[in-house]
Amino acid sequence: MKRVAVIGSGFAGIAAASCLARRGYDVTVYEKNATLGGRAQLWEKDGFRFDLGPSWYWMPDVFEEYFARFGTTPGHQYTLKRLDPSYRVFLPGTDSIDVPARLSELVKIFEAREPGSGKRLQAFLKEAAYTYKVGMGEYVRKPSVSLAEYADPKLAIDGLRLRMFSSMRSRVAKVVKDDALRQILEFPVLFLGGTAREIPAMYSLMNHADLVLGTWYPQGGMRTVVDGMLRVAETQGVTFKTKAAIHEIRIDKARANGVLTDAGFEAADAVVAAADYRHVEQYLVDAKWRTYHRDWWDKQVLSPSSLLVFLGVRGRVGGLEHHNLFFDEGLDQHADQIYVTPQWPDKPLFYACVPSKSDDTVAPEGDENIFLLVPLAPGMEDTDEQRERIFDIIMDRLEQRTGESIRDRIVVKRTYAHKDFINDYNSFKGNAYGLANVLKQTAIFKPRMVAKKVPNLFFAGQMTVPGPGVPPSLLSGQMAADLVEQYFAKR
Numbered sequence: 001m002k003r004v005a006v007i008g009s010g011f012a013g014i015a016a017a018s019c020l021a022r023r024g025y026d027v028t029v030y031e032k033n034a035t036l037g038g039r040a041q042l043w044e045k046d047g048f049r050f051d052l053g054p055s056w057y058w059m060p061d062v063f064e065e066y067f068a069r070f071g072t073t074p075g076h077q078y079t080l081k082r083l084d085p086s087y088r089v090f091l092p093g094t095d096s097i098d099v100p101a102r103l104s105e106l107v108k109i110f111e112a113r114e115p116g117s118g119k120r121l122q123a124f125l126k127e128a129a130y131t132y133k134v135g136m137g138e139y140v141r142k143p144s145v146s147l148a149e150y151a152d153p154k155l156a157i158d159g160l161r162l163r164m165f166s167s168m169r170s171r172v173a174k175v176v177k178d179d180a181l182r183q184i185l186e187f188p189v190l191f192l193g194g195t196a197r198e199i200p201a202m203y204s205l206m207n208h209a210d211l212v213l214g215t216w217y218p219q220g221g222m223r224t225v226v227d228g229m230l231r232v233a234e235t236q237g238v239t240f241k242t243k244a245a246i247h248e249i250r251i252d253k254a255r256a257n258g259v260l261t262d263a264g265f266e267a268a269d270a271v272v273a274a275a276d277y278r279h280v281e282q283y284l285v286d287a288k289w290r291t292y293h294r295d296w297w298d299k300q301v302l303s304p305s306s307l308l309v310f311l312g313v314r315g316r317v318g319g320l321e322h323h324n325l326f327f328d329e330g331l332d333q334h335a336d337q338i339y340v341t342p343q344w345p346d347k348p349l350f351y352a353c354v355p356s357k358s359d360d361t362v363a364p365e366g367d368e369n370i371f372l373l374v375p376l377a378p379g380m381e382d383t384d385e386q387r388e389r390i391f392d393i394i395m396d397r398l399e400q401r402t403g404e405s406i407r408d409r410i411v412v413k414r415t416y417a418h419k420d421f422i423n424d425y426n427s428f429k430g431n432a433y434g435l436a437n438v439l440k441q442t443a444i445f446k447p448r449m450v451a452k453k454v455p456n457l458f459f460a461g462q463m464t465v466p467g468p469g470v471p472p473s474l475l476s477g478q479m480a481a482d483l484v485e486q487y488f489a490k491r
């Protein structure tokens with residue numbers, strides 16, 4: 001039986017391991033931390049249960065397809081509920097918009113703010129549905145190991161149709177002029193690590209995911225998705241080792257032959273690295289076998305890091321939905337302070353998640369569980385003073401917009417930023433969710449899924465194809481398993 005070592009137990013690592021075990025490989029996952037699940041960690045304190053990582057469940061079809069591979073369904077593993085409204089957007093002044101689950105209601109909201117935009121939204125979403133079908137069905141699933149994968153003329157035609165070479169900003173500008181509506185249509189690309197100015201218009205597929213497929217919530221939180229995946233992995237016979245940081249991938253004659261942990265050397269016929277790509281290449285692989293140079297990594301556009309604040313609040317907080325976007329300040333200034341002149345922001349946009357609005361199990365009865373996220377430039381100095389300065393700014397706005405006093409009711413508080421991402425996940429510059437999907441880092445231009453000089457060393461996860469986010473990481477793990485299979489089939 002061929003042995004495969006998988007490094008990292010995030011969505012990508014678990015998916016790769018489960019798919020390989022199902023095909024009969026002897027698979028061991030090595031995880032540096034004491035708990036499995038990568039960034040989807042759970043933190044519990046005084047009756048509050050916080051998801052430390054992802055909180056938006058989008059693209060339910062990707063999860064369905066994943067579990068179907070193993071003869072099960074998301075519904076068997078956790079209880080999903082569609083949120084309505086999907087989220088609330090706070091705008092400048094006292095304005096706000098609730099984005100409803102029903103498209104017909106959203107069209108009315110668009111029409112009321114900008115006559116004519118409702119019809120254009122429907123046409124845009126029709127195109128986005130096509131983009132989702134082709135983009136998710138074809139492009140996103142290509143491992144992009146070779147240009148030949150794109151030689152099919154049909155794909156070239158689709159590529160033009162998908163508007164690969166224009167930006168989301170210019171595409172959205174043809175649909176709406178109203179600033180608030182523009183922000184709603186541009187918001188989903190933030191998940192891809194960039195802004196609408198740089199992200200290709202092909203990613204309007206995210207608008208289909210947002211406004212048509214909808215925002216879902218697994219009862220108990222996103223951690224329940226990991227728990228479901230781990231149950232599946234166990235039925236497939238995957239072995240998991242926690243507190244098992246890999247210090248080296250041993251390579252001899254251009255073949256990986258095992259991994260080194262504190263417990264010693266463990267042999268493998270192939271290695272799938274589903275941890276931070278740059279960490280693996282720079283620290284676990286001898287320089288002569290690396291595909292990318294240190295300078296190359298420094299030129300890549302990373303997704304933002306983030307300041308996360310986890311709050312347990314006594315009593316209820318009115319005026320908030322489950323998901324809330326504070327777009328009450330200009331997006332471009334904050335974006336520039338992430339991507340152009342990296343600095344801690346002056347007027348940050350932020351996201352407030354209040355899962356206790358939909359789930360009684362995440363806070364003591366009658367209390368509120370609040371998670372705040374402020375995107376930040378990666379690679380900055382992370383100090384307690386800066387964390388507290390930003391905390392004060394966003395709490396002022398949160399209290400002012402909800403009309404509630406919250407600070408004096410906080411009973412649990414934890415902040416989390418660059419230093420924690422680095423310590424916990426070996427994350428390059430403390431990035432929160434990988435490399436941005438800007439055009440020069442899309443598909444064939446992403447870090448390769450197969451090491452150039454070591455054909456049995458594979459990469460998966462948010463820093464390679466197809467990109468950041470839970471659904472892409474799930475796909476990436478499955479694609480890596482296919483590549484391992486192809487490698488062994490050729491031998």
Ligand SMILES: Cc1cc2nc3c(=O)[nH]c(=O)nc-3n(C[C@H](O)[C@H](O)[C@H](O)COP(=O)(O)OP(=O)(O)OC[C@H]3O[C@@H](n4cnc5c(N)ncnc54)[C@H](O)[C@@H]3O)c2cc1C
Pocket residue numbers: 007008009010011012013030031032033037038039040052053054055056057058244245246247274275276279306308373424425426432433434460461462463468469470471473
């Ligand atoms: C705060 C936050 C909010 C997010 N929100 C959303 C959201 O709402 N929706 C969404 O879809 N996505 C969201 N994302 C993105 C999503 O969570 C990630 O893209 C995805 O979880 C990445 O999975 P992964 O398997 O690629 O990597 P990871 O989850 O990073 O897993 C890699 C694993 O490798 C381990 N590792 C590292 N080095 C070693 C080593 N040397 N030896 C052994 N193990 C090692 C790490 O400890 C980690 O467990 C969010 C991310 C963050 C951080």
